[in-house]
Amino acid sequence: MRIAxxxxxxIAKGLLLTAxxxxxxxxxxxxxxxxxxxxRHVSWSFxxxxxxxxxxxxxxxxxxxxxxxxxxxxxxxxxPLGIASAIYLAEYTRxxxxxxxxxxxxxxxxxxxxxxxxxxxxxxxVNILGLGWSVLSGGLSLAAMILxxxxxxxxxxxxxVPTSYRDVAASLGATRWQxxxxxxxxxxxxxxxxxxxxxxxxxxxxxxxxxxxxxxxVQTPTSVFDSARTMAVHFYxxxxxxxxxxxxxxxxxxxxxxxxxxxxxxxxxxxxxMRGRRAA
Amino acid sequence: MExxxxxxLNVYYGGFHAIKDVxxxxxxxxxxxxxGPSGCGKSTLLRTFNRMNDLIAGVRVTGDxxxxxxxxxxxxxxxxxxxxGMVFQRPNPFPLSVYDNVAHGPRVHGTTNGKELxxxxxxxxxxVGLWETxxxxxxxxxxxxxxxxxxxxxxxxxxxxxxxxLLMDEPCxxxxxxxTTRVExxxxxxxxxxxxxxxxxxxxxxxxxxEDCGFMLLGELVEFxxxxxxxxxxxxxxxxxxxxxxxx
Ligand SMILES: Nc1ncnc2c1ncn2[C@@H]1O[C@H](COP(=O)(O)OP(=O)(O)OP(=O)(O)O)[C@@H](O)[C@H]1O
Ligand SMILES: [Mg+2]
Numbered sequence: 001m002r003i004a005x006x007x008x009x010x011i012a013k014g015l016l017l018t019a020x021x022x023x024x025x026x027x028x029x030x031x032x033x034x035x036x037x038x039x040r041h042v043s044w045s046f047x048x049x050x051x052x053x054x055x056x057x058x059x060x061x062x063x064x065x066x067x068x069x070x071x072x073x074x075x076x077x078x079x080p081l082g083i084a085s086a087i088y089l090a091e092y093t094r095x096x097x098x099x100x101x102x103x104x105x106x107x108x109x110x111x112x113x114x115x116x117x118x119x120x121x122x123x124x125x126v127n128i129l130g131l132g133w134s135v136l137s138g139g140l141s142l143a144a145m146i147l148x149x150x151x152x153x154x155x156x157x158x159x160x161v162p163t164s165y166r167d168v169a170a171s172l173g174a175t176r177w178q179x180x181x182x183x184x185x186x187x188x189x190x191x192x193x194x195x196x197x198x199x200x201x202x203x204x205x206x207x208x209x210x211x212x213x214x215x216x217x218v219q220t221p222t223s224v225f226d227s228a229r230t231m232a233v234h235f236y237x238x239x240x241x242x243x244x245x246x247x248x249x250x251x252x253x254x255x256x257x258x259x260x261x262x263x264x265x266x267x268x269x270x271x272x273x274m275r276g277r278r279a280a
Numbered sequence: 281m282e283x284x285x286x287x288x289l290n291v292y293y294g295g296f297h298a299i300k301d302v303x304x305x306x307x308x309x310x311x312x313x314x315x316g317p318s319g320c321g322k323s324t325l326l327r328t329f330n331r332m333n334d335l336i337a338g339v340r341v342t343g344d345x346x347x348x349x350x351x352x353x354x355x356x357x358x359x360x361x362x363x364x365g366m367v368f369q370r371p372n373p374f375p376l377s378v379y380d381n382v383a384h385g386p387r388v389h390g391t392t393n394g395k396e397l398x399x400x401x402x403x404x405x406x407x408v409g410l411w412e413t414x415x416x417x418x419x420x421x422x423x424x425x426x427x428x429x430x431x432x433x434x435x436x437x438x439x440x441x442x443x444x445x446l447l448m449d450e451p452c453x454x455x456x457x458x459x460t461t462r463v464e465x466x467x468x469x470x471x472x473x474x475x476x477x478x479x480x481x482x483x484x485x486x487x488x489x490x491e492d493c494g495f496m497l498l499g500e501l502v503e504f505x506x507x508x509x510x511x512x513x514x515x516x517x518x519x520x521x522x523x524x525x526x527x528x
Contacts, residue, residue, distance in 0.1 A: 094337045164372040168434075171332060172385040172441055173362035182388060183374065 031256060038253025041246045047254070051218040055238045060251055062220040066135065066228030067204060067258065069221055070214065073139025074146060074203045079196050081143070082150030086192075089151070090158035091180050110148035117145040118212030126213055133227040138214030145209055146199035153198065157191025158184060190270055197266045204259055207236045231255045281349055283308040283445055283475040284329055289343035291324055291333060298324045300499040302343075306492070311467060311476045313486035313507065316496035317522065322479040325496070326447050329477065330364040331357050348444060362389065365443035369450045371430035373422035373437070378405075378414055381422045381433055385441035404436040408466060428459035432466065439470075446470065448478040452485065464489050483523060487511050495519045 003011075045059055052058030093099050121141025131137045161184045169183035170176075185192075207230075210216075215227035216237060229237070231251050238248035284306035291299035298321050306312045314322045324333065331352065333339045345352035347364055362385075373381045382401045383391075391397055401418070405411040410432050414420075422433055431451060438446065448467075452460040467476060467489055480486050486493055486507065493507040495516075503510060503519045514520045 162372075164368065164370070165374060167332070167335070167368070168372055168374070168437075169384075169388070170335060171330060171361055171366040171368075172388060172438070173358045173360075174385075174388045175358055178388050182384070187375070 034249065034252045034256055038249035038251070041250035042253055046247075046250055050220065051234070054218070054243055055234065055247055056244050060231060060234060060247075060254065062218060063229050063231045063234040063251065064254070064258075065220050066214070067230040067232070067255075069135045069224065069228065070138050070142060070210065070230055071200055071203045073135060073224060074142035075196060075200055077140065077143040078147045078150050078199055082147050082195070082199075083154050083192060085147075085151045086154030086158055087180060087185075090155045091184065092176070106148045106151055110152060114145055114206055115208040115212075117141050118209040120144065121209060121213035131225070133213065133215030133217075134225045135214055135221050135228050136224040138210050138228070138230075139224065141209050141213040142203045142206060145206065146202050149202070150195045150199050153195025154188070154192045157188040157195070160191065161187045190274065193266060193270050197263060200262055200266075201259060204230070204255070204262075205232050206230075207232045211236075231258070281308070282306060282346075283348060284477070285344075285346045286328075287344040289325075289328065289345060290341070291321075291328055292340040293324075293336070294338040298499050299328065302501045304494060304501055304504055306475065306477055308348075308475045309471055309473070310492060311471050311478060311490040312492040312494070313490035314477065314479045314494050314496060315481075315483060315486050315522075316502075318481075320496040321499045322496055323449050325501075326449055326477060326479050327366075328352075329445070329447055330361050330366055332361075332366065362441050363443055364445040364447060365438040365441065367431070367434055367438060367446065367448045367451045370454050371427055371434055373425075373430050373433050375421065375423055377419045378422050378425070378433060379418040382436050382440050384437060389441060400440050404440040405433075407439050407470070408432040408436045409469075410436060426459075428455055428463065431455060431459075431463060435466065435470075443474065445475045445477065448476065450479055450481060453481065460485070483511075495522060497522070 047059060047064065048061050049059030051060060051062050089099055089102065118141060121137055121144065125131045125137035125140050126133060131140075165183045165187065166179050169179040174182065210230050210233050214229070214233075216229040216233055217227035218229065219226070221228035231254060235248050235251040235255060238244055238251065282305040284304075286302055286304050289299055289302040289304075290297065302325065314325065316322055327333045328341060328345065329347070329352070333341065334357065347360065352360065374384065376384070379401055382404050383397045386397060386400050391400070402411060402415070405414060410429060413429070414425075422430060425433060431454070435446075452463050455463060464485065467478070470476060478486075478490065490507045492505065493510045494504040495502045495510065495514075495518075497518055503514060503516045505515075510519060511523055514523060
């Protein structure tokens with residue numbers, strides 16, 4: 001029996017729509033659930049007060065600071081390093097044994113479970129380098145964890161810039177560096193930023209790595225050498241040890257809002273940047 | 281002085297011998313065309329003159345080439361490419377404004393003064409006959425222009441860095457016949473100030489626009505001379521076969 005093309009079309013459309021709807025639906029449900037359970041416990045004092053009695057009382061100010069610092073350190077290290085590596089791979093080397101090996105390594109690293117990076121950071125940064133449990137150790141370990149993602153997305157973004165841009169720029173007498181900075185990077189920035197945003201997200205939500213390398217101090221860190229906990233870690237501890245369900249939900253709600261804010265800002269910035277360049 | 285002279289030029293893509301012992305000299309302020317069947321090495325020869333082939337892995341060039349008396353490999357490749365510019369087959373403006381496209385080269389070479397850039401942009405657009413149409417649309421994105429305008433813009437972008445030689449690889453092949461005629465007229469204008477070497481698949485075009493013409497076959501420059509004599513009394517049998525259409 002043959003199915004009429006129109007029928008196949010309708011079935012395919014229906015299936016795809018269902019798939020999309022369930023994905024979006026699940027997301028909305030989870031986010032909604034957490035926000036509904038948590039937001040009503042969030043108040044100004046919850047955001048600005050210290051963590052008291054292991055989290056039973058007080059707020060999550062130290063965890064907010066810890067999160068922001070940790071993300072700043074990890075992305076501050078991983079973004080420049082990752083983008084530089086991607087530029088090297090995509091623009092400065094010819095495809096060969098070496099680049100294939102590097103790329104293979106990066107892909108392997110991208111698949112390594114985060115706890116391994118935690119262990120690695122604990123051994124290298126905390127112990128061998130003597131940085132102790134600190135924001136710096138945590139940030140460095142998180143940087144190692146997100147680096148493969150940043151490199152991969154940035155390299156892909158660079159490679160998707162048409163070769164003709166490079167040819168034209170080179171034919172006008174631009175040096176390799178000028179070609180890259182003036183005629184390739186600007187067009188790859190949206191893709192590169194997407195990778196960086198993914199990295200930010202993974203740093204924010206990570207718990208295993210942070211517990212291993214930054215500890216879980218409840219004090220507000222005043223420098224990168226202090227131990228600190230992130231919101232994700234705080235949430236994890238509150239929930240796992242049954243300290244306070246209310247505060248766990250509230251922390252989760254703040255965490256989700258933070259991620260939403262960062263993503264929205266980043267994408268708005270990106271669009272403004274693109275439009276700005278077009279018009280300029 | 282000759283604009284381009286090549287003696288015993290060979291180009292290899294890895295093991296593949298793409299240009300075989302080519303000796304040629306290109307006169308200044310004239311249009312020289314290169315014709316020949318697909319894959320005979322026209323683009324390769326053209327790209328040798330501004331060392332664009334060097335960007336391809338495994339390319340090897342031997343022999344002597346001089347651009348206005350200066351050896352091809354005797355100077356910094358970036359200043360060479362500035363003197364010997366290129367227009368590509370497909371119009372390929374950057375996805376930027378008209379202004380930024382033309383200003384791209386000068387900026388790369390260190391011109392940052394706004395007024396100076398304005399002048400360069402105006403001069404370059406005038407030289408390609410776009411100034412009147414586009415002077416009020418300089419901020420418009422270049423991709424919104426017609427194919428012909430885009431290709432003219434690419435000419436302007438090149439002229440902005442003040443080259444001496446313009447290499448053109450089938451510059452009209454993506455244009456309609458009317459646009460082609462107008463771009464050919466532009467070339468006639470430009471040859472007063474520049475030396476032009478054009479690769480074309482279109483023999484009528486070669487006959488129409490060029491003073492000198494070279495016929496290539498399988499990497500060899502079979503015949504080189506005045507265009508009219510190549511087309512009316514070719515001295516090589518293979519040239520005759522090609523221009524009379526007996527070749528593929
Ligand atoms: N990057 C490359 N690597 C290897 N071989 C190449 C490369 N580019 C061109 N060739 C080969 O060199 C020969 C000449 O190519 P070229 O592009 O110069 O020919 P052409 O005369 O411009 O052809 P067309 O009229 O189709 O543009 C061809 O046989 C081609 O296959
Ligand atoms: Mg060609």
